[in-house]
Amino acid sequence: MKNFGKWLKAIALFLVTVILFQSCVVYDLKRPVTLKQASLEQKKVKIKTKANQTIKYHYISFEDGNYYGVKRKSGEFTKVKLNDTEIIQVLSQNKSGSDWATVAAIALPVIAILILALTYEPSIEIGSPIGQAN
Numbered sequence: 569m570k571n572f573g574k575w576l577k578a579i580a581l582f583l584v585t586v587i588l589f590q591s592c593v594v595y596d597l598k599r600p601v602t603l604k605q606a607s608l609e610q611k612k613v614k615i616k617t618k619a620n621q622t623i624k625y626h627y628i629s630f631e632d633g634n635y636y637g638v639k640r641k642s643g644e645f646t647k648v649k650l651n652d653t654e655i656i657q658v659l660s661q662n663k664s665g666s667d668w669a670t671v672a673a674i675a676l677p678v679i680a681i682l683i684l685a686l687t688y689e690p691s692i693e694i695g696s697p698i699g700q701a702n
Contacts, residue, residue: 579681592673594665600657603628603635603650612661613637617654628658 595614606613606628615623615637625637626645636647 575685579685582677582681592669594662594669595659596662596665597659599660601660603652603655603658604630606658606660607635609660611663614659615650615655616657616659618656619654 607630
């Protein structure tokens, strides 16, 4: 029974870790968008610049004739002015792809754990001394 408790704790820790890291975002690589489209969609975006930098923003806003990338930093939103001439590509979040990736990130490890639990056979017989081999 003690062995089962250790397995249960390990499985619970693993599932908690998977759930914490399940907030993955998938970007639509086949359909780059313009800054105007990104500001209207209000989705997470990934911007690639001419300096070969990849910058992720929570969303894009348009104010006073300028585009701003909005990031969440320390729980507060900060705006960064975007320079149109430095941007090569703007990719917006693929919501359905992100949902499927989240489901897969949780379901696959759960299925693997269930398979391992169902096929697990202890090598020590109940009632035999621990130090002796079978």
